[in-house]
Amino acid sequence: MRIAFYGSSLLSSYWNGAATYYxxxxxxxxxRGYAITFYEPDAFERQNHRDIAPPDWCRVVVYPATEAGLSEVLAQAGAADIVVKASGxxxxxAELLAGVLADGRSDALRIFWDVDAPATLREIAASPLHPLRQALAELDLVLTYGGGDPVVAGYGALGAQACVPVYNALDPSTHHPDKPEPRFSADLGFLGNRLPDREARVDEFFFKAASLQLGQQFLLGGAGWDDKPCSPNIRKLGHVATAQHNAFNVTPRAVLNISRADMAAMGFSPATRVFEAAGAGACLITDAWTGIELFLQPGEEILVARDGADVAEIIGELSAERARRIGERALARVRRDHTYEDRAAALDALLRQRLAAKRRDMAA
Incomplete structure (x- = not known):
């Protein structure tokens, strides 16, 4: 089974939070036997900040961010049984979406894979002429990074034939316990790029918490924070490559997850960081969102904060021993219930069923 996947980047996580999910x-x-080609544009300096070399399990085509570059890679869509256009x-x-529909074979499964479904739904619901909204009836399937029933219902109301969440998970070969590194030493670490729909929540859950706990050391990783004013107990690292995430997660006493605004409002959207941190055995504190208990048990496998004051209180009272126990339980849970092998087994069955049904219908 051949997949042509048009996405942001497989090779670089630079300004590309979906990389580890992909x-x-x-x-x-x-x-599971799929032959995958991943097409990514040479844009946003991502190729200068690669985290991985092209893997042996996937052919990666980096194309110029030009009209000619788009045309060249879209012309290859016809060789695939499954053609995927990812969001963002x-x-x-818009041209990629149109090309997936025009250049993918009529008997191929044509999919839109949304890695920011709450934001996408808000955008297209307000715009009847949005290219994606107009394309939904022609697409065979919408897959999403998360979102649960609210996202499924939202896409259904706008005309999608089917919408299925494929949640983030753990790849144990990539994210696992590692040796602590002194440069990541802190009481609380947060790793995330500076984004418009996250910054206010980072202000609340991280910067405010730091200002309330000046005796504790806070560590900030991610791009875009250099000029952000902060209290003296915050140390900024800049971009942290994915190969360093395990050490980043296990070294501080705890690490913090902060959802983007739309995802927190929609719920049922655990970020990749949740599973990366749990897979490394970290003690994770997360902002509150509906559906947490479907993935990790609050109070036992993860700690939940309603605001920055809660984060400050938690980190002020959290002992190293309790943090260790929470991290151990989280690690056991995600290895048991939330691996990408689990997600892929369900997705494999779905893709084969949908493709077979489409071809039967065409032959009838």
Missing amino acids: RGILHALAR VGYGD
Whole structure:
């Protein structure tokens, strides 16, 4: 089974939070026999900040961010049984969507894979002429990074034939316990790029918490924070490559997850960081969102904060021993229930069923 996947980047996590999600689910599909080609534009300096070399389980095509570059890679869509356009590619998104529909074979499964479904739904619901909204009836399937029933219902109301969440998960070969590194020493660490729909929540859950706990050391990783004013107990690292995430997660006493605003409002959208941190055995504190208990048990496998004051209180009272126990339980849970192998098994069955049904209908 051949997949042509048009996404932001598989090779670089630079300004590309979906990278580890793509790697995890596509690698698991490759292990189930899929032949995958990932097409990514040479944009946003991502190729200068690669985290991984092109893997042996996926062919990666980096194309120029030009009209000619788009045309060249879209011409290859016809060779695939499954053609995927991901959200947020960053160059020529509308043209890529149109190309997937025009250049994919009529008997191929044509999919939109949304890695920011709450934001996408808000955008297209307000715009009847939005290219994606107009394309939904022609697409065979919408897959989403998360969102649960609210996202499924939202896409259904706008005309999608089917919408299925494929949640983030753990790849144990990539994210696992590691040796602590002194440069990541802190009481609380947060790793995330500076984004418009996250910054206010980072202000509340991280910067405010730090200002309330000046005796504790806070560590900030991610791009874009250099000029952000902060209290003296915050140390900024800048971009942290994915190969360093395990050490980042296990070294501080606890690490913090902060959802983007739309995802927190929609719920049922655990970020990749949740599973990366749990997979490393970290003690994770997360902002509150509906559906947490479907993935990790609050109070036992994860700690939940309603605001920055809660974060400050938690980190002020959290002992190293309790943090260790929470991290151990989280690690056991995600290894048991939330691996990309689990997600890929369900997705494999779905893709084969949908493709077979489409071809039967065409032959009838």
